[in-house]
Amino acid sequence: MDQTPARYFDGKSALERPVTIHLDLHALTISGKSISPIRWPLADLRAIDRPIPGMPFRLASKTEPDARLVIANDAFAAELVKLAPQLKGGFTVERLKRSAVFAAIALASVGLLTYLTLVLAPRLIASAMPDSWRNALGIQIESSFTEGMKVCNSPDGRAALDELARRIRENNPDLPAFTLTVYDTPAVNAFALPGGRIAVFSNLIATADTPEEVAGVVAHEIGHVANRHSEAQLVRAVGLQLLLSLASGGSGGNHLGELASVLTILQYSRDAEREADEYAQKTMTSARIDPLGLKHFFEKIQKLDGDSSILGDLGNMLSTHPVTQERIDAIKPLDGPSRPVLTPEDWATLRKICD
Ligand SMILES: [Zn+2]
Structure with missing residues (x-):
């Protein structure tokens, strides 16, 4: 045939x-x-x-x-x-070619997975993280960041700091839980860690001219807390496995020292900074705290750029929360009267919290 x-x-x-x-x-x-x-x-x-x-x-x-x-x-x-x-x-050549195409698609999927892990998952993991993890992580990181630094805790200064926190909470029932600790160190900086731990450096308080400036910075840090920025950044920087180890209180803490720089954890994206600023603006508006305090503080920080004397081991506001003109311009005044954050007496006391 x-x-x-x-x-x-x-x-x-x-x-x-x-x-x-x-x-x-x-x-x-x-x-x-x-x-x-x-x-x-x-x-x-x-x-x-x-x-x-x-x-x-x-x-x-x-x-x-x-x-x-x-x-x-x-x-x-x-x-x-x-x-x-x-x-x-x-297995014909055509089939092989087709399987090569499938392999390429599979590889692209791995790329997509990597993208999801790096870009999307940190936020998801950060918000899904149990509070016990957050607290354990925050405590460990704060102690490794601030090793050797004196905690400023004069009783009157502490009371003034608590009053500042209370003022920020006014008319803000949805604010996340946070704790404020002042450390005696020359860096002009403040940062938020997992578990709502906010550290403020003494030289930031010394650099501020009004309690509104400090309150604005704290409100900005609360914005990082509310948006789980430090947790997400940690997931990006050290991966989930190390986080598990850290949260379980294991040897994870030792690994922190191996990181290129703890500062990288606190270097937020432009979007994260904008989110924290928007949160601060909203919070100050509800509490009737003048947002121009934060604006003035940012302007001051911008001018301090290049002055290496304010750079401590933990950098300054500029290195961890880069201040751009765009951010400064975005801060708007209240549409009505504001109320002072602290009395002049309490402000003077807060400035002596390290004494
Ligand atoms: Zn920030």
């Missing part, structure tokens, strides 16, 4: 042409009425689907990629497959 009737589609028109195909050792030749004989070399043939006895066998060829040949003759198909074994199915 070396020839059989078949149906031929040229791929250009929908027309089905009855043809006769002829098989030799090297090619299939298609001929029929109004068709000049077409030669499909056997090596160029590929099966559209696997040859199944009793089913029409559909073929294509590199010679005419869009054309199809349908053979409804099992014996002929079997003969053809003997001469062109790639039609049997299995």
Whole structure:
């Protein structure tokens, strides 16, 4: 058997042409009425689907990629497959190419997964993290950040600091829980850690001219707490596994020292800073605290840029919360009267909290 009737589609028109195909050792030749004989070399043939006895066998060829040949003759198909074994199915070059495409798609999926882990998951993990983790992480990181620093806790100063925190909470029932600790250190900085732990450096209080400036910075840090920015940044920086180790109070704390810089954990994105600023603006507005305090403080920090004397081991506000003109411009005054954060006496006492 070396020839059989078949149906031929040229791929250009929908027309089905009855043809006769002829098989030799090297090619299939298609001929029929109004068709000049077409030669499909056997090596160029590929099966559209696997040859199944009793089913029409559909073929294509590199010679005419869009054309199809349908053979409804099992014996002929079997003969053809003997001469062109790639039609049997299995690993043909085409299939390999297709699996290469699948491999590429799979690799792209891994890329997507990496993207999700790095970009999306940190926020999800940060907000899903149990409070016990948050607290354990915050305590460990704060102690490793502030090793050797004196905690400023004069009783009157502490009372003034608590009063400042109380003022920020006024008309802000949804504020997250936070604790304030002042450390005696020359860096002009403040930072928020997991578990709502907010550290304020003594030189930040000394640099501020009004309690509104300090309150504005604290409100900004509460914005980082509320948005779980430090937790998300930790997930990005050290990965989930180390976080688990840290949270369980294991040897994770030792790994912190191995990090290039703890500062990287607190270097927030532009978006995170904007979120924290917006949170601060909203919080100050509800509490009737003048947001221009924060604005003035940011302007002051911007001017201090380049003065290396204010750079401590933990950097300054500029390195952990880069202040841009855009951020300064975004801070708007209240649309009505404000109330002072502290009395002049309490402010003077707060400034002496390290004494
Ligand atoms: Zn910030």
